[in-house]
Structure formats: structure tokens, C-alpha cells
Amino acid sequence: xxxxxxxxxxxxxxxxxxxxxxxxxxxxxxxxxxxxxxxxxxxxxxxxxxxxxxx
Amino acid sequence: xxxxxxxxxxxxxxxxxxxxxxxxxxxxxxxxxxxxxxxxxxxxxxxxxxxxxxxxxxxxxxxxxxxxxxxxxxxxxxxxxxxxxxxxxxxxxxxxxxxxxxxxxxxxxxxxxxxxxxxxxxxxxxxxxxxxxxxxxxxxxxxxxxxxxxxxxxxxxxxxxxxxxxxxxxxxxxxxxxxxxxxxxxxxxxxxxxxxxxxxxxxxxxxxxxxxxxxxxxxxxxxxxxxxxxxxxxxxxxxxxxxxxxxxxxxxxxxxxxxxxxxxxxxxxxxxxxxxxxxxxxxxxxxxxxxxxxxxxxxxxxxxxxxxxxxxxxxxxxxxxxxxxxxxxxxxxxxxxxxxxxxxxxxxxxxxxxxxxxxxxxxxxxxxxxxxxxxxxxxxxxxxxxxxxxxxxxxxxxxxxxxxxxxxxxxxxxxxxxxxxxxxxxxxxxxxxxxxxxxxxxxxxxxxxxxxxxxxxxxxxxxxxxxxxxxxxxxxxxxxxxxxxxxxx
Ligand SMILES: Cc1cc2nc3c(=O)[nH]c(=O)nc-3n(C[C@H](O)[C@H](O)[C@H](O)COP(=O)(O)OP(=O)(O)OC[C@H]3O[C@@H](n4cnc5c(N)ncnc54)[C@H](O)[C@@H]3O)c2cc1C
Numbered sequence: 001x002x003x004x005x006x007x008x009x010x011x012x013x014x015x016x017x018x019x020x021x022x023x024x025x026x027x028x029x030x031x032x033x034x035x036x037x038x039x040x041x042x043x044x045x046x047x048x049x050x051x052x053x054x055x
Numbered sequence: 056x057x058x059x060x061x062x063x064x065x066x067x068x069x070x071x072x073x074x075x076x077x078x079x080x081x082x083x084x085x086x087x088x089x090x091x092x093x094x095x096x097x098x099x100x101x102x103x104x105x106x107x108x109x110x111x112x113x114x115x116x117x118x119x120x121x122x123x124x125x126x127x128x129x130x131x132x133x134x135x136x137x138x139x140x141x142x143x144x145x146x147x148x149x150x151x152x153x154x155x156x157x158x159x160x161x162x163x164x165x166x167x168x169x170x171x172x173x174x175x176x177x178x179x180x181x182x183x184x185x186x187x188x189x190x191x192x193x194x195x196x197x198x199x200x201x202x203x204x205x206x207x208x209x210x211x212x213x214x215x216x217x218x219x220x221x222x223x224x225x226x227x228x229x230x231x232x233x234x235x236x237x238x239x240x241x242x243x244x245x246x247x248x249x250x251x252x253x254x255x256x257x258x259x260x261x262x263x264x265x266x267x268x269x270x271x272x273x274x275x276x277x278x279x280x281x282x283x284x285x286x287x288x289x290x291x292x293x294x295x296x297x298x299x300x301x302x303x304x305x306x307x308x309x310x311x312x313x314x315x316x317x318x319x320x321x322x323x324x325x326x327x328x329x330x331x332x333x334x335x336x337x338x339x340x341x342x343x344x345x346x347x348x349x350x351x352x353x354x355x356x357x358x359x360x361x362x363x364x365x366x367x368x369x370x371x372x373x374x375x376x377x378x379x380x381x382x383x384x385x386x387x388x389x390x391x392x393x394x395x396x397x398x399x400x401x402x403x404x405x406x407x408x409x410x411x412x413x414x415x416x417x418x419x420x421x422x423x424x425x426x427x428x429x430x431x432x433x434x435x436x437x438x439x440x441x442x443x444x445x446x447x448x449x450x451x452x453x454x455x456x457x458x459x460x461x462x463x464x465x466x467x468x469x470x471x472x473x474x475x476x477x478x479x480x481x482x483x484x485x486x487x488x489x490x491x492x493x494x495x496x497x498x499x500x501x502x503x504x505x506x507x508x509x510x511x512x513x514x515x516x517x518x519x520x521x522x523x524x525x526x527x528x529x530x531x532x533x534x535x536x537x538x539x540x541x542x543x544x
Binding site: 006009010012013015016018019020021022029030031032033036037039040043044046047049050051052053054055 | 294297298300301302304306307435439467468469470471481482484487489491509511513514515516517518520521543544
């Protein structure tokens with residue numbers, strides 16, 4: 001069976017072997033325009049709160 | 056009429072000068088002394104360094120902006136301070152040396168009632184043999200610290216990508232060029248942007264990409280790392296950072312003091328005392344930062360640089376500089392008003408102030424080599440400090456010497472930081488992070504030193520959109536376009 005892309009790097013080094021590597025779904029969501037638009041709104045709100053607490 | 060002199064037209068100085076000019080109006084004078092003719096939005100230098108933006112996209116001319124704001128602009132560098140005046144005058148003054156405006160090389164004494172030192176860092180390439188010298192960057196590595204450096208880096212990157220296209224495998228080394236560097240975030244952004252561009256060009260198989268850093272663990276970032284809420288867990292930045300590197304197949308060396316750079320090779324010492332070598336075809340190593348080397352003299356002309364500045368060249372402010380062990384460090388050691396303790400009419404903001412100590416755990420190799428990051432003072436805290444200090448000076452001028460000073464402690468403010476991991480409106484990514492507070496306060500937040508309700512991080516396209524929008528927003532603000540004052544620092 002072919003190695004899944006997210007599993008390919010695990011074997012490359014001891015450093016990578018113990019790391020958390022995102023799978024296909026997590027990677028797709030990172031550039032999914034609709035999901036990222038929702039995240040854009042949420043991250044902005046979170047940042048505005050931190051910015052306002054800091055001034 | 057009072058005169059405020061601001062040294063440095065970067066993030067902290069430009070913020071301080073523009074707000075002060077607005078608040079003081081025409082009754083008082085604001086002077087900016089800064090050696091460059093252009094303002095640079097430094098965070099976007101990363102994109103210039105991979106050819107995604109041009110130098111012109113990240114800079115603009117300061118003169119018309121200062122003219123519009125009614126600020127007296129001297130394109131010069133400050134050389135020394137005489138807070139008590141000298142044998143002929145009791146008035147405080149700063150000696151400057153022009154770098155432009157047709158007066159290059161000429162000196163002038165500029166008197167002041169109040170002074171804000173916002174001269175940022177000296178890029179201390181000379182600290183590591185081969186990384187550079189007193190004149191700046193050396194010939195073996197590149198840098199993204201200035202727009203010119205980044206432009207040069209992009210050209211060098213193009214050359215190695217051409218070699219890859221011809222079938223020549225290339226080794227890329229990116230990180231910190233000394234055991235006491237700060238600004239790991241910039242190197243982190245650059246390595247991922249380089250990886251992104253190489254992957255986009257279909258050349259990823261032809262490049263070995265290696266990270267080298269003075270952090271004792273991945274994700275320390277000079278802040279002792281941070282814990283953030285991700286997917287319901289409280290996670291160390293180490294896990295987050297190692298994941299990003301493993302996902303992209305980028306190997307890493309941590310706890311490294313690069314002690315020599317040669318053509319195509321660096322040598323380094325690790326925290327365990329062992330030494331090593333790494334070869335490269337292309338390398339971007341961040342230099343350590345120091346103060347810009349201002350001198351100070353008393354009325355009698357005696358050198359009082361040690362009174363005004365810390366040994367690293369940064370200006371002493373209202374921090375607690377008493378040497379003490381790590382276990383006794385407190386949030387309250389950090390300055391609140393940034394006023395010089397000896398000369399109350401002088402303040403420092405941004406990178407120019409001397410921190411009381413580092414934030415990360417101090418580390419030494421068995422050979423006694425100090426290998427630990429120095430504290431970052433990123434854009435948002437630098438801007439907030441600049442504004443707070445400007446506010447204090449304006450109140451001192453308008454309300455008199457007993458006016459309340461405004462406070463902006465890094466142990467009480469948060470920072471929003473967006474670290475680019477690749478540019479592109481549709482395929483870009485960035486890690487959007489907030490930390491609250493920047494300097495951990497273990498008395499207030501005994502678990503992680505920070506409030507995990509306000510400390511978070513995630514990577515994705517949304518982060519890139521924010522980073523790209525901030526590029527336009529901050530340049531808009533710095534140009535003092537309509538409503539610039541409502542855009543937060
Ligand atoms: C490549 C890179 C990427 C970065 N990315 C981010 C990011 O994404 N987010 C973030 O928050 N921060 C980022 N930072 C950090 C951010 O740029 C700094 O925190 C910020 O610029 C500090 O502001 P400052 O005013 O103290 O110094 P600077 O902005 O460096 O300004 C100092 C000014 O003083 C002038 N000066 C120097 N010597 C003298 C002298 N003798 N007399 C008078 N003037 C002098 C300089 O020319 C300059 O104009 C990045 C830094 C780098 C290098």
C-alpha cells in the first residue's frame with residue numbers, strides 16, 4: 001500500500017517521528033476558502049480583544 | 056514652546072512622533088532624527104526576500120509625511136547625548152550627523168526639552184566572524200532585516216532556484232547567526248516562505264532545507280515558549296512548531312551558537328558543549344541585536360554612557376536591573392513608563408530600551424558559552440510603547456512636570472503576531488498567534504505564566520489574509536491617511 005503523504009515524513013528523521021503531522025482533512029481545511037473565511041472572522045475578533053486589553 | 060526630539064523613525068519612533076505632533080499641535084515642536092529617507096514596513100521584508108514583493112512595496116518617503124504632520128525632519132543619525140548640556144549651555148542636546156538632505160557628514164547639536172530614543176537595534180553582524188563586520192552584512196550569507204538586504208536575498212534565492220532547475224541539488228540553511236540572537240520569528244517566516252516558493256516552483260525535491268537556532272527548544276521564540284489552547288488542549292508552542300517543521304520536511308538544530316561563518320559553511324557549538332558544522336549553498340542567518348552605540352556626556356564633558364545605557368547599548372529605563380537568578384525574576388522587573396531613571400526628560404521605546412533580563416530560561420554550554428535568545432520586542436509592543444511614551448511627554452509639556460506618566464508594561468500587554476508561512480491569496484498560510492501577556496507573569500497565571508483564554512495560535516489561509524491586509528493597513532496608517540489614528544498599533 002502506498003504511504004499516505006502525511007505519513008511520508010515520519011520515517012525521514014527521528015525529529016519528525018515524534019512530531020504531530022496533519023492529515024489530508026486538516027491540510028485541506030487550512031486552505032478551504034469557506035472555512036478560512038469563518039476562521040478569519042474569529043481570529044480577528046480574538047485579536048481585537050487582545051489588542052484592546054493591551055492599550 | 057517646548058521641543059520633543061524623537062531619535063529613530065521606525066515602528067516606535069514614527070508612532071511616537073506622529074501622535075505627539077498631533078496632540079501637541081503647532082504650539083510645540085516635534086523633531087525626528089533618523090538616518091533613512093524612507094520608512095520600511097519591516098515584517099513584509101520577508102516577502103521581498105522571496106521575490107513576492109518589491110522594495111518599493113514595503114517602503115515610502117518620510118519627508119512628505121513629516122511635512123504634512125508639521126514634524127521637523129532631520130535625515131541624520133544621533134551620535135551622542137548631553138542631557139545636562141555642556142560648558143556653554145545648560146540645555147539638553149543631542150549631537151547628530153547628517154546622512155542626507157544635502158548635508159551628509161555635517162554635525163549639528165539639537166537642543167531638546169524631551170527626548171524619545173527609538174533607535175531600534177544595531178544589526179550586530181560583526182559579533183560572528185564571517186557573518187559580517189562593522190560595515191554590515193558579510194558576503195557569505197543573506198539577511199532580510201532591511202528592505203535592501205531582502206532584495207539582495209531574493210536575487211540570491213533566484214540563483215539557487217535556477218541551479219535546482221538545472222538538476223543541481225541545493226542546501227539551504229536558515230536561522231540565527233549567534234547564540235544571543237532574538238527575532239527567531241523572522242527567520243521562521245523566511246524559512247517557510249522559501250520552502251513555499253520552492254515547492255510552488257516544483258523544486259522541493261531538489262532542496263535540503265535546514266533550520267538552526269539558538270532557542271533551547273523549538274517554539275521558544277525568545278519568550279520561553281508559550282502555551283496555547285488548540286483543539287481543547289493546552290499545548291506548548293514546541294509541539295505546534297515541531298509539527299510545522301515535520302510537515303514540511305525541514306530538519307532543525309536547536310541550542311546552537313553559530314561561532315563562525317565561511318563560504319558555504321558554518322561552525323557552531325551546542326548547549327551540550329559539542330561542536331558541529333553545516334554546509335550550505337544559500338543561507339539567511341539573523342544577526343544578534345545591540346544598541347546603536349549612542350554615547351552620553353555630562354556637563355563637564357565626561358563620558359557617562361554607562362549611566363545612561365546598559366552594557367549592550369540599550370537605554371536604561373524604569374526597569375529593575377538588579378541581577379538575580381531566574382527563579383526570582385518577576386513581571387514587575389519590566390519597565391512601565393520607559394523613563395530614564397537619571398535624566399527624567401529622556402525616554403526609550405521599542406527595541407531601544409534595555410530589558411531587565413531575558414525572558415527565556417538562561418542557558419550556557421559546559422564551555423561557558425551563553426546560548427539563549429534575547430527578548431523579542433515585536434511591532435505591536437513597540438508601537439504601544441511609542442504611543443504611551445509620546446502621551447507621557449505631551450502631558451509633561453502641557454500639564455507640567457508632575458503629570459501622570461502613561462504605562463505600557465510588556466508584562467501587562469499582549470501581542471498579536473502573524474507569522475507568514477507562504478504568500479498567496481489562495482494558497483498562502485500564516486500562523487496567527489496572540490500571547491497575553493508578552494512577558495509571563497507566574498504570580499498572576501501560575502500554570503503557564505500567561506492567560507490561556509487570550510493566548511492562542513492557528514495556521515491557515517485566514518492568517519495570510521490578515522498578514523497581507525495588515526501590510527496595507529500599517530503602511531496606510533504610517534502615511535497618516537484619513538482616520539490613521541483609529542488603526543491600533
Ligand atoms: C525581517 C523581520 C520581520 C519582522 N516581522 C515582524 C512581524 O511579523 N511582526 C512583528 O510584530 N514584528 C516583526 N518584526 C519586528 C519588528 O520589525 C520590530 O519589533 C520593530 O521594528 C521594532 O521597532 P523599533 O522602532 O524599536 O525599531 P525599528 O523599527 O528598527 O526602528 C529604528 C529606527 O531607528 C533608526 N536609527 C538607527 N540608528 C539611529 C541613530 N543613531 N539615530 C537615529 N535613528 C537611528 C533606524 O534607521 C530606524 O528607522 C520583524 C523584524 C524583522 C527584522
